Amino acid sequence: MAPPATRTRTPAGGESEAGFPFSAVIGQERLQLALILCAVHPGIGGVLVRGEKGTAKSTVVRALARLLPPVVDESGARAARLVELPVGATEDRVVGSLDLERVLRDGEQAFRPGLLAAAHHGVLYVDEVNLLHDHLVDVLLDAAAMGRVHIERDGISHSHPARFVLVGTMNPEEGELRPQLLDRFGLTVDVAASRDVDVRMSVVRRRLDYEADPAAFAAAYAPADAEIADRILTARDRLPGIALDDVELRRIAAVCASFDVDGMRGDLVVARTATAHAAWCGRDAVTADDVRIAAELALPHRRRRDPFDEPGITPEQLDEAMTEAADQADRPESTEEQRGESDAGSPEDGHGTGDRPDDDPEDGPGGGAGQPEDDPDGPGGGQPATESGEDSRKPDRPAGSGQASPPVAAPARPPRWEVPGMGEGAPGRRSRARTRQGRVVNAIPELTGGLHLLGTLQAAAPQQWARGRRTGPLRLAAPDLRGAYREGREGNLVVFVVDTSGSMAARDRLSAVTGAVVTLLRDAYQRRDKVAVIAVRGSVAELVLPPTSSTDIAVRRLADLRTGGKTPLAAGLRKAHEVMRRERVRDPRRRAMLVLLTDGRATGGTDPVPRARASAARLARDGIASIVIDCERGMVRLGLAAELAAVLRGTVVRLTELTGSAVADTVRAGTSGTGARAA
CATH class of the missing domain: 3.40.50.410 (von Willebrand factor, type A domain)
Structure with a gap:
């Protein structure tokens, strides 16, 4: 994709050359702030935007790309790119692949970069990210977290930088992301159209004004956009010097603990977001206000362990967590001796050294050493180990009853049910199917599953003498091409x-x-x-x-x-x-x-x-x-x-x-x- 020529020019995306200004968007302040913070600190890990259609999600994302600082590379200075990743993209297109043209023409092994390389120092935008194949979402999130892409495939070993602002948008009515993938996004924002009449009038008026004269409309908001762009650049420069003292770090840890956030990624994202917010606001150190803003953006989606858990954090819940965190932040750090005593426990509580109770969950079949929670084929299949827990009882509640049904013994988990035969591959994980992303089973004449390189070379090898090849590169013809027959699972x-x-x-x-x-x-x-x-x-x-x-x-x-x-x-x-x-x-x-x-x-x-x-x-x-x-x-x-x-x-x-x-x-x-x- 060709990069924009100037800050006021936008990549292809349905809008005119001028593009709708970032500062002209009304009613999406939280989304704008989340995008700005990720632009200040790309290590946050990107933004997932959830909401109904027609809420300016795409407009705001495209406008952000025009505010990013220019990029200097081997070709000189250029504007930051907005790279859009189609839902139907293949892994080769995303991460890159063997450059077959150079292999066949010059006989040398070469790598052709993918969309992740094109998005370096820019914005990678995935509309309807919940419809993207899971393995591609994993690739994107890994690259966004590490800032690099590593490719080990087709005889290629390659690595290149890929630091970008990852933005995914989705409509929850079309299906959810797995909790494990939700956790990999740094921030999440729920957007909705305002129900305030005056706000809705202003939105429509600005859009109509923009459509009537895009250039004049963009020029009117150019000073405001330029100020935001300068603040992003200044915040980036200020970021390394922002102080995060132990008081605020303890506050962050306490807030995450109070919301029962799994793992440590949430704590790290809150810390990075709070630091970015302090830099954006022109402060030299993180404050409690920065932590609160960061928690609002980084924690709601991390509370969702089960598909039926309600996402989000209410202001009241956050107020309570911040109050408890303030008490924790004011306490002095525990000494090593205190921590040791706490870990050892006391004889009375039955949790001291050598006195672990027999029903400790870590020793039982539901303990921490069991199957990963996203493995539906392992023991329990992602379900509770017993039917006696609160979550297990919720589905069995009779209509009109305020109490759960009595728990029953869970039967032994039987094998997976699947539709017989071979499907055509609506992406999923239940029945056998021929897919574009499954494991390669064989080489076939059709190229529907991507090129099967070894099969192609095997088909071409017997023809080389007849084609007059004595030395030099392999001579290929169209009949030599072989596709990969892949088998996977479908929904x-x-x-x-x-x-x-x-x-x-x-x-x-x-x-x-x-x-x-x-x-x-x-x-x-x-x-x-x-x-x-x-x-x-x-x-x-x-x-x-x-x-x-x-x-x-x-x-x-x-x-x-x-x-x-x-x-x-x-x-x-x-x-x-x-x-x-x-x-x-x-x-x-x-x-x-x-x-x-x-x-x-x-x-x-x-x-x-x-x-x-x-x-x-x-x-x-x-x-x-x-x-x-x-x-x-x-x-x-x-x-x-x-x-x-x-x-x-x-x-x-x-x-x-x-x-x-x-x-x-x-x-x-x-x-x-x-x-x-x-x-």
Whole structure:
């Protein structure tokens, strides 16, 4: 991408040559401050901007690039670049790759830099970062944290500097980032359009003025933008001399501890942000105000360990944490002797040396030496080790009840359920699929998975004599090119059809079903599935949760499930088929599977049982993988759910424990040998 010619010129991005000025943006002061602080201190690690569409996220980011100091490199002085990373970018395009043109033309090994090299001393902007492949997000965050890119691939060993301001934007309604990736972003800002009428009027007026005469509008705000640019440069120069004494460092540690922040990255980011804020404000030392601002920007997203945890920190919570931190900051440092006594403990508390209690969590299966929390295939699969904890009980809360259901013993975790066959690779971690990012399995004539260099050379080698090559570079032709066949994992669409009719002992079933969907959604969150929920009751089948990857929206919708009436199973299966067909048009590569929770008693409509079986047969003909959770109870069992499963050509499992984990584990437990078919 060609760099801008001047500070007032912007890279391609939909706006005119002048670009909307940074200082002209209204109502996004917190976002502007976060971007400025990252420009002052790139070691903060970038900014994640979360918010609804149409809130000037992209406009502010593009405007920031024009304020950064000029870059001096081998070609001379130039303006800082804004590099935009497409969601569909490959790893080769991001980090760089072997320069095949020079290899084939000159016979020498050479490296072609990627987007990270182009963003050096500039801004790397990733719109819809939550839709970017996880491994690419890891690469970006590693580079932003280290300031360098290391490449070891295709026989290349290369390293180059890559210090840039990383900015990612996302709409939470389209899905969340994993907590582990959230933590890697230095700062996060939630943006929303103002509800103040005067502010909204001002925003529209400025935008219309800009569109009428971009050059004149930019010129009017040029002095304000120039002042911000000068302050950024001055703050950068001042940054190394900013003092962070032990009092403020203790305050930072106390605030992070009070919010139960995992690891030490949060403490480091708060310290760097507070130092940058002090430099921005022209101070020589970090103060409590700097720490508070830093905590507001650096800690909210680090409190979110689980997809269902509410992000954010309220002003009241921050006030309380700062008050407690002030008490800690005023205390003198503990002596080594005091710390030793504290660590040793006392005989009375049972935690002294050699007297660790038998139920210490570090010694048990849920201890600190267990599986990584982001490994859904390890023991526990990212779920709590037992069902007795507070978080484990939340999904099992009956509708209208203010108390949790009694805890039950967690069953042994079964193998992962996956759709049989080979998919085309909607990125995920559940079923086998042919993907662009998976492991290389073979060389093929098509170049869909990237170039397979070894396969290409092997295809070209036998032709060299016929092509007249005696010495010099290898002579290649188009028929020699081979692509890489890659195999990885895909995410699926999981459609729950939930019988919430009167025959299902509504209260218990609703608790179990809600817990099942919430638990499976947690698993789907890790495996990159989409989940939809259809409630069957009365005379209709209601789509209570359209296909989504957003856990927040899912939990809110599930809280409103209602029960009672007859059981129109046929309508529910037809609705599921309709949802799957519609989603197949939107996302042709994402395969679907059906999870039906019912006792099999179809009682709604005319000829309910034949109609339900006919709808099930249509799903089977379309090859939809299915599981039927038999919710029938009592001494006398009719086996209707099993009959329906046979028509679906799926598998049936009896639900003996009405808990979310039992249902979700059952869904994950099936195998390709169950008789279910892939879509």
